[in-house]
Amino acid sequence: MGFVRLVVFGFLLLSVIYLSLSWFTRSLRRESLENEWDEDQPEGISRDDYVAAGIKDYNDGLRPKLLLLVYVIPTVLVATIVYLTNSN
Amino acid sequence: MNRLRMIFRVTVFVIVGLLLHYVLPQHDMVRITSTEVIRTDFSGFNRFFYAQADSGNVDQPTRDLRLINTDKRETFLLGFIPRDSTEVMVYRNEDTGWIWPPYFKFDSSDLQAEAASAAKEDGWHVMTHYGWRIRWASIYPNAIDIRPVEGPDVRVIPWFNTFFFTFLIIAIVTIRAMWRQFRERKVDPLLDQAGDKFDEVQAGVAERRSGVRKWMNTWRKPENRK
Numbered sequence: 573m574g575f576v577r578l579v580v581f582g583f584l585l586l587s588v589i590y591l592s593l594s595w596f597t598r599s600l601r602r603e604s605l606e607n608e609w610d611e612d613q614p615e616g617i618s619r620d621d622y623v624a625a626g627i628k629d630y631n632d633g634l635r636p637k638l639l640l641l642v643y644v645i646p647t648v649l650v651a652t653i654v655y656l657t658n659s660n
Numbered sequence: 661m662n663r664l665r666m667i668f669r670v671t672v673f674v675i676v677g678l679l680l681h682y683v684l685p686q687h688d689m690v691r692i693t694s695t696e697v698i699r700t701d702f703s704g705f706n707r708f709f710y711a712q713a714d715s716g717n718v719d720q721p722t723r724d725l726r727l728i729n730t731d732k733r734e735t736f737l738l739g740f741i742p743r744d745s746t747e748v749m750v751y752r753n754e755d756t757g758w759i760w761p762p763y764f765k766f767d768s769s770d771l772q773a774e775a776a777s778a779a780k781e782d783g784w785h786v787m788t789h790y791g792w793r794i795r796w797a798s799i800y801p802n803a804i805d806i807r808p809v810e811g812p813d814v815r816v817i818p819w820f821n822t823f824f825f826t827f828l829i830i831a832i833v834t835i836r837a838m839w840r841q842f843r844e845r846k847v848d849p850l851l852d853q854a855g856d857k858f859d860e861v862q863a864g865v866a867e868r869r870s871g872v873r874k875w876m877n878t879w880r881k882p883e884n885r886k
Contacts, residue, residue, distance in 0.1 A: 574715070574758035596838045599845050654764040657804060 582646070590642045597639065601630045683761045684824065685804060686739055687816040688787045690730035690749065692778040692806070700725040700798075709791070709799040711754040715766045726753040726768060728775045728803055730787065733812050742813070751789055752800035761790060763804055774806050784812045 605626040609619045617625075630636065701722050702710060713719045732749035735742050753772055756763045765771075778785055785808050791801035877885040 578758045592838060593834075596834075596841055599841050603841075603845070650762070650764065653762070657763055657765045658767040658770075 586643050586646060590639060593642060594636060594639050597635065598627065598630065602627060681738075682792060683790055684821055685763075685788050685790055685818075687818065688730075688735075688739070688749065688789065689733040689742070689809075689812045689814075689816075690785055690787045691746075691782060692728060692730050692775050692785060694729045694779050695772055695776045696727050696729065697724045698727060699723070706797045706799055709794070709797070710752070711756050711802065712759070713755075714768060715755045715757045726772050727751065727800065728753055728772070728787075732787075749793065750800055751787065751803040752791075753803045756802070763790070765804060771803060771806065775803070778806060778808065784809050784814075786814070786816055 602623060605623045606619070608626075609622045614622065699722060700710075710725075713723055728751045730749050730751065731746045733742055734745045734747050753768050753775070754765075755768050756765045758764065785806050787803060788805040788807075789801040789803050792799060793801055
């Protein structure tokens, strides 16, 4: 029973962290894309299109997938603590 | 207002500090003298400082509690500065199970057996534990792990706490940065929008007033116009 509670509440908590972090990193990317366009003023592409293309590249890249480590690391950590605490 | 904020901050800091001091692992240098089991009838107050029955068992209002009796080397400053004297220290030995605090300890019986075998010899051991000994409420720190060492002067490096506090600082900085980004990108634009609306309304009022004024002026003599 305790294990089920840990899994359910742990999953909820980690999901909150995952969603916040993924919003945060994407927002940082968007901001730096906007700044790039403002500085270079590239010809033939509007600011919105430039940012949208950059965000699409970002979404297809590796970095947003790395955020899934938010779920992996605590699980590995708990497994390690269980092992270390209970092994003689 | 400033003083209130200061008091609030200090209170939060003290509470969080006490919580961490209770929950984080600490290492004591001990000689284990004996182990025992006592029946415990918890009160509403000290129940809070105990874990639950052994993992997999049902929790009753009264149960047996494993204790480990030791001679502990005294220290200053949260255990960082050892002293030459010793004092007695009693640890409880309970499963923390899957809940709080997250030590995931299920091996109380094995730990008790280790302690019993360690009690036979006179050697020094590092006792990893969390919690406080509060004598007037019969509250004991909970033993997590026993490890034999050569002597009482062995230096124990608190790896877990080092990582924990590093992580805590990183987490606080990240949350701060996240909050600022959220304010900058989501809250401020909304406020700006609201501000713009307000400006527009004000400008509209000013224009309308100027319309009325213009019309009034048509009735005035040129030298009296405003």
